Amino acid sequence: MKFSNILKRSFFIISVIQIAAIQNFIYPDTKNTHSINDKVSELDESIDGIVSSVDGTVSIQVVSADKYDLIYEHNSQLEMIPASITKLVTSSVAFDMLGINYDFKTIVYTDDQNISDGVIDGNIYLKGYGDPDLNSLDIAYLAEEIRKKGIIQITGNIVYDESYLDDEHYSLADYYQGDTKKDYWPYVSGLNFNKNPKSFDPALMAGTVLKDELVASNIIIDGIVVAGMTPSASKEIAVVSHSIFDVLAHMNKESDNHSAITVFKVIGAKYSTPPGTISKGESAVVEFLTSIGNQRNRFEILEGSGLSRFNRVNSDMYIRLLKYMYDKTDSFDYFYSTLPIAGEDGTLRNRMIGTEAQKNVHAKTGTLNSVSALSGYAVTRDSELLMFYIVMNGFGGGANGVRYKQDQICELLCQFSRK
Numbered sequence: 001m002k003f004s005n006i007l008k009r010s011f012f013i014i015s016v017i018q019i020a021a022i023q024n025f026i027y028p029d030t031k032n033t034h035s036i037n038d039k040v041s042e043l044d045e046s047i048d049g050i051v052s053s054v055d056g057t058v059s060i061q062v063v064s065a066d067k068y069d070l071i072y073e074h075n076s077q078l079e080m081i082p083a084s085i086t087k088l089v090t091s092s093v094a095f096d097m098l099g100i101n102y103d104f105k106t107i108v109y110t111d112d113q114n115i116s117d118g119v120i121d122g123n124i125y126l127k128g129y130g131d132p133d134l135n136s137l138d139i140a141y142l143a144e145e146i147r148k149k150g151i152i153q154i155t156g157n158i159v160y161d162e163s164y165l166d167d168e169h170y171s172l173a174d175y176y177q178g179d180t181k182k183d184y185w186p187y188v189s190g191l192n193f194n195k196n197p198k199s200f201d202p203a204l205m206a207g208t209v210l211k212d213e214l215v216a217s218n219i220i221i222d223g224i225v226v227a228g229m230t231p232s233a234s235k236e237i238a239v240v241s242h243s244i245f246d247v248l249a250h251m252n253k254e255s256d257n258h259s260a261i262t263v264f265k266v267i268g269a270k271y272s273t274p275p276g277t278i279s280k281g282e283s284a285v286v287e288f289l290t291s292i293g294n295q296r297n298r299f300e301i302l303e304g305s306g307l308s309r310f311n312r313v314n315s316d317m318y319i320r321l322l323k324y325m326y327d328k329t330d331s332f333d334y335f336y337s338t339l340p341i342a343g344e345d346g347t348l349r350n351r352m353i354g355t356e357a358q359k360n361v362h363a364k365t366g367t368l369n370s371v372s373a374l375s376g377y378a379v380t381r382d383s384e385l386l387m388f389y390i391v392m393n394g395f396g397g398g399a400n401g402v403r404y405k406q407d408q409i410c411e412l413l414c415q416f417s418r419k
Contacts, residue, residue, distance in 0.1 A: 036418050044072050046412050050405050056370070056395030061315035062413060065326045065377065065385040071416075076315040079298070080391040083366030084255045085318070085375045086306030091248045091338060092321055093288045094263050095331045097270060103241035104131035104266070106191070108142050108210075109234035115151060123156035123223070124237070125230040126207050128191025129164045130266040130276060131242055132259040133250065135194050138240045139206060143213035145238035154214070157223030160207030161230045165190035165265045166275040172303050180307045180368065186258035188265065190275070195258055203227070249338040252364055253346030257305040264304025278303055289317065292324045306366055315389040318375050322387040326377075336362055339376050342410065352407045356381075356414040363388070363410075372399045374406045378413040386413050 051058050051074055059078045062071040094102075106129065112122040124146075128134065169189060173182035186196060193202035193209070207225040215221060251259035261278075268280025271287075285301045300312045325335045340346030343358035347365040352358050363376025373391040380386060390409060392402045 039416070039418055040071060043412060043416050047072055047409055048074070050408050050412075054392060054395060054402060054405055055397075056402070057393045059315055059391050060389065060409070061319050062386055062388045063319050063323070065323065065387050068323065071386060073315070079312045079314055080373075080393050081309055081368065081371045082306055082311055082313045082318075082391060083368045083371045083373050084257075084260075084306040085364045085366040085373045085389075085391070086301060086304065086311055087252055087255065087260050088318070088321060088364050088375060089285060089289070089301055090260050090264050090267075090304035091252055091335065092325050093267055093285055094244060094248060095325070095335055096288060096328075097267055097284060098244055100244065100331050100334050102244040104133070104244070104247055105129045105239055105241040106131050106134050106138065106142070107236055108146065108238040109230050110237055111156075111231050111234050113235055115149065115235075115237065118150045118152045120151055120154040120156070123159050123228075124154055125159045125161050125228070125234060126191065126210055127161040127164070127230045128189065128203065128206070130190055130192075130262050130269070131247070132192050132195075132256070132262040133242045133247055134192050134206065134240075136209060139193075139209045140213050141240050142238045143210060143217055145240075146214065147217040147219065149237060151219055153220040153222070155222045157228075158207050158211050158214075158221065158225045159228040159230070160191055160203045160225065161228060162190035162203040163229055164269060164274050164276065165262070166277045168278065171261050171278055172308050176308065176310050179309050184257075185307060186261060186305075188258060188261050192258070192262065195256075245334050245338065248335075252338045253340050255347050255365060257307055260305035261303055261307075267304075289321070292320050294320060306368070309368060309371075313391075315391075318389040319387055322375070322377065322389075326385070326387070336377065339363055340365065342407075351403065352410060355407070355411045357407065357410040360414045361410045366391075367399050370394050370396075372402045372406070374403075374410070378410055380414060381417040382419060384416075384418070386416070388413060 059075040059080050061073045061076045107127050109125040110120050112120045169187045170185045173185035189202050191203040191206055193206040196202040211225050264281040265276035267284045269276030271284035272280045290296055294317045299317050302308050302311055326332055339362040340348035342348045342352035342361035360379040363374050366373030371393050375389045378386045390406050395402050
C-alpha cells in the first residue's frame, strides 16, 4: 500500500480525533479513556503470551508513528545483535546524506581532449563510484554510447579504476574473533560487476567486458585492459547509473549484503573523502544516530549489512530512527517503499499470507545464527501507523519458529484498534 494513501485515510481519522479531543476537554469522557487503555492492555497481554513462549532473549517496542505514544515494550533497553535490520540504518543514512535524487554512477573518461576525429589518442578510463548493481547490460550501454560518438579507434589502454572505495574488499571478515566467517562476506569494490561472483576480480571483469563490447562494435583497440587511476583532467564520454531508490529497494527487499556494505562505504566517501571505507561509513552513521537523540555508548554499527555479530543496538535507537524517517515528508514514501511487504515481496514474500498483516506490514528482516529480527511499520484497523522493533537472540533450533511468533505479533498489531 502506497503510504500517501494511508495518509489520506488517516487525515479524516486524525480530524475526528482532534474534534473529539476538544469535546473531551470541555466534557471529559473517562469511559472512552478507560476503553482505549483496555484495548492497549488487551494487546499487551496477547503479545506477552507470545513472548513467553520464546526460548531466548526477546526485546520489543511498539510506538504510534503519529501520536508517538508507547503501545508495548518488553526488555526495551537490552542491547541486542540486530542482524540485517542494520540495513534500515544504512538506507536511512543514505537517504538523509546522499538525498533522494542521488545516482550511483559508473563513468567512462578519456585523456584525449579532442575526439571529434573519431580516434581516442590515448586511454579510456572505466571508473566506478560504488554502484552495487552495475551489470553486463550497463557495460553494453556504455560501449554503445562510445560508439554513438563516432569513435572508431582507441590507441591506448582500457583502464579500470576502482579507487572510489578502498581495497579492503572483504570488509570486517576475520577482523573480530568469533564473528561471521569470511565465506559469508561479499567482495566489495568501487567498480562492482554482476554482484561480484566468487573467484573473479569484478573491476578487471568489467574492463574486459567493456573491451569486448567495443570490439564487437568494430572499434579498434590498440592497448590492453589494466588497472589504474583516472587523471583529474580527463573528459567524460559516457555514463550509466542506478537511482538511490532502485539500489536501496533491492538492498532492503532482498537483504543484499553486498549492496549494503557498498552503500555504507559510499556514505563514508561522501561524509569524508574518497576512498570510502568501513570506518568512514561508521563515523557518518555515528553522527547521524547521535544527532537524532541516541547516546553514543548505547549502540555500535560497525558495517552496513548486519553480518557482524559485534553490531549492537537497543529498541529506542530503532524507534527514533523509524520516527525520524516517518517525519521526513520529502523522503518517507521512498524509504517506506524500499521495505519488504508482508505476503507480497522481498524477504517477507512468504510470510503473514492470509492474515491482516499481509500488505499492511512494511519491515526489514534480520537473520544470523540464533538471531532473528523484524523492524518497520504496521497499519492497524484504524489506519494508524505503528512503528515496531522485534529482536530475538540466543534461541535454540532454526529461525522459522521465532519468525512465526514475530508474524503473530504483527498480526495482532494490524488487528489493533483504539475504538
